[in-house]
Amino acid sequence: MAARSEALSNPDFDATLARHGIRALSRKSPATIQVNVGKLCNQACHHCHVDAGPRRTEQMTRATAARVLEVLAASPRVATLDITGGAPELNPNFAMIVERARALGRKVIVRCNLTVTQEPGMEWLVDFYRRSAVELVCSLPCYTAENTDRQRGAGVFDKSIAALNQLNAVGFGSGELRLDLVYNPVGASLPPPQAGLEAQYRDELARNFGIVFDSLLTIANMPIARFANQLRTTGNHSAYMSLLVNHFNPATVDGLMCRSLVSVGWDGRLYDCDFNQMLEIPLAGGAASTIWDLNDNDVGKLAGARIATGSHCFGCTAGAGSSCGGAIA
DSSP states (O other): OHHHHHHHHSOOHHHHHHHTTOOOOBOOSOOEEEEEOBSBOSOOOTTOSSOOBTTOOOBOOHHHHHHHHHHHHTOTTOOEEEEESSSGGGSTTHHHHHHHHHHTTOEEEEEEOSGGGGSTTOTTHHHHHHHHTOEEEEEOSOSSHHHHHHHHOTTHHHHHHHHHHHHHHTTBTTTSBOEEEEEOOSSSSOOOOHHHHHHHHHHHHHHHHOOOOSEEEEOOOOSSHHHHHHHHHTTOHHHHHHHHHHTBOGGGGGGOGGGTEEEEOTTSBEESSHHHHHHTOOOGGGSOSBTTSOGGGOGGGGTTOBOOOOGGGHHHHBTTOOBTTBOOO
8 A cells, every 4th residue: 555655646757658659758949938036925825836935035136137138038939938936026126027028029927926916015016017018827716705715815815806906907808918817726636627617707707896807727736845745734645646647638748838948946047847946856958957057048959858757747737737828738
């Protein structure tokens, strides 16, 4: 029984690919640089794979941020800078990064927790988002206060609704400026079908709060960091891993986010994806370990490289799949 439990806790992702006749993962030409600018956050959500919170001190320095922008400028095939955290807006270099990336003509995605706009001293954010024409991807794990507050803390739902109303008022979510919402399951389960849940969100948010948005992205909770600890504490880790493994879907593999992006940590280290970053799994192949090591400063030179994998990769390939852009298949 112990051996079976260990196997479920540490399943072999590459072996599963091979059993389905799929070659080991490799990177296409990167279209996105995803940057984690720090782990400081005004929230401490139960599902957070970053283990972010108000007491975290890791923050990207101005010199590292400037180097990220230098690499972005030297990588002509990268169309998108995807900024995440923590709450990325709490990094003192956030506005500079956004403005310079937009000046380079790149699309900028900001992964926002919504409530950061309601923090004292952050009243400038909504207008800054509008002027910078960023695309917002905002966490809202449920359209009810009960489920949202259970996952993210008391009062979070009301603050999120207030933020969404402000964003709608300046043009986000109505076709002028893009506003996507993110659903994470409250517990140890896979997300429901994305299209059906999106329809429910649209109806509930419009009817009860007058809120509109562009798309709903369903993202599975990853069995790493804070959520993994919660699974172990409740005795559900093996069962959740079994759920992910048993629902492996080969149709998701080609659309995995690691195939088309490079992840940059707050300290400038390079990773295959945001999840590998949190597990401190470096780029496979040893081509470069930091943004200062890149050949000709171009992340395009990382195309064709092997992608480092682990048991957590089942979280992105279970059911309809899960990526930074929501369901895959």
